[in-house]
Amino acid sequence: MKKIIPLLSIIICGLFASPAFAQDGEVMIIQKNNCEAMAAEDFDQLCTVMKGRAAEETKLKQARQSVKKSCISVKQLAQLLDYLQLDEHRLDLAKFSYDYCSNPDKYAKVVLPKMKSADSTESLNNFLDQQ
Numbered sequence: 001m002k003k004i005i006p007l008l009s010i011i012i013c014g015l016f017a018s019p020a021f022a023q024d025g026e027v028m029i030i031q032k033n034n035c036e037a038m039a040a041e042d043f044d045q046l047c048t049v050m051k052g053r054a055a056e057e058t059k060l061k062q063a064r065q066s067v068k069k070s071c072i073s074v075k076q077l078a079q080l081l082d083y084l085q086l087d088e089h090r091l092d093l094a095k096f097s098y099d100y101c102s103n104p105d106k107y108a109k110v111v112l113p114k115m116k117s118a119d120s121t122e123s124l125n126n127f128l129d130q131q
Contacts, residue, residue, distance in 0.1 A: 050080065059084060073101070074101055077094070087119075107128070112124060
């Protein structure tokens with residue numbers, strides 16, 4: 001019975017969640033692709049921060065934190081990917097950002113070309129097929 005109650009609260013929260021997320025105690029439910037893109041001012045500020053970071057890992061971490069807080073459009077994601085040089089980091093951010101993307105219908109067309117290697121492109125294609 002103890003295991004059923006948390007499951008029920010997750011299901012109920014999922015039914016009545018706000019467009020971005022619902023929070024029930026420590027349970028947070030992110031609703032996939034049902035959000036607005038980051039405001040232009042906030043995105044410009046993120047880009048300024050990304051430009052100012054030298055380390056790839058720091059850029060990736062900053063981008064992931066910002067995307068998690070506020071959804072982004074595929075156009076914004078493509079711009080963030082341009083700040084990353086390593087394809088493994090581009091792939092990581094691309095996969096991570098999918099659930100936070102405000103217009104996933106344009107995702108493949110805009111984001112796939114940002115991958116530098118055939119392996120990354122194939123990996124992202126496989127990821128998209130599973131979504």
